[in-house]
Amino acid sequence: MPAQDAPNAQDAPNADPRPHPADPDPDGPGDAELIAAVRAGSADAYGVLYRRHLAAARAQARQLAGCPAEADDLVAEAFTRLFTMLRDGGGPDTAFRAYLLTVLRHIRYDRARRDRRVQLSDDMTRHDPGVPWRDTALDGFESGLATRAFARLPERWRTVLWRTEVEQETPAEVAPLLGLTPNGVSALAYRAREGLRQAYLQEHLGPRVPDPAGGPDGHDATVGRLGAWSRGGLTARQRAEVNAHLATCPPCRALADELAEVGGGLCRTAAPRPARAAS
8 A cells, every 4th residue: 555644544634744752742641542532433532643653653664664665654554454443443452552563563574475475377386385484574673672682681691591592502511511500500591581581571662761741750760670570570579669650650551561562472481582693
């Protein structure tokens, strides 16, 4: 579909396409309230959601697309699809941004798979042997997050993860290097994998910290703990502090909801892996 600035040419509002802060009006309605209004028939409410999350959608689209025009087209189609979903009673109830970015990634995946399969031939087996397709742009985006998360870990954790997950060495082989028993290596690797999951989720947020005008103090301390908070990795006191801040700060609560949605697909038995360096 051609690129467009408004979410829907017929029903959606004419939105200003320039980037806006995550919450331009701290006294305005939250995403959940706006979503409910869209489902009730308010196109203006979707215009607010569009302006609020446009910058985040464009940032991800630029990482996935091959050119600016394709990025704009991905953003336009993602907003249009989500607008249609909401008007039909589907879509998210709270975490609008996380849902939007997921829709955008799926559009990119579907387009690449479709373009790869369009061949003018009676015998498709010559061109498509059935090898599973992988989106290299999306793989690169996810791998970048994993690599930055890996770099955040303590050196001992990085060592045990690299040896066991990347080099595929057994705990018995790694034990002499770390001065541990094989059981000790297994326990260390378990803690390191969980630490990597938490760091990976934290990297998904990037440097985003809500505008102080949008809520009480404590943004930096709260946002910096959301990766561990979403995985249940905080102490009881730390979790209570984060929960207390989230209860009174809508911008931080929105980030927490987004991270919870992303973390829903990150199982507890597998951790993201940094890419092996090219030899």
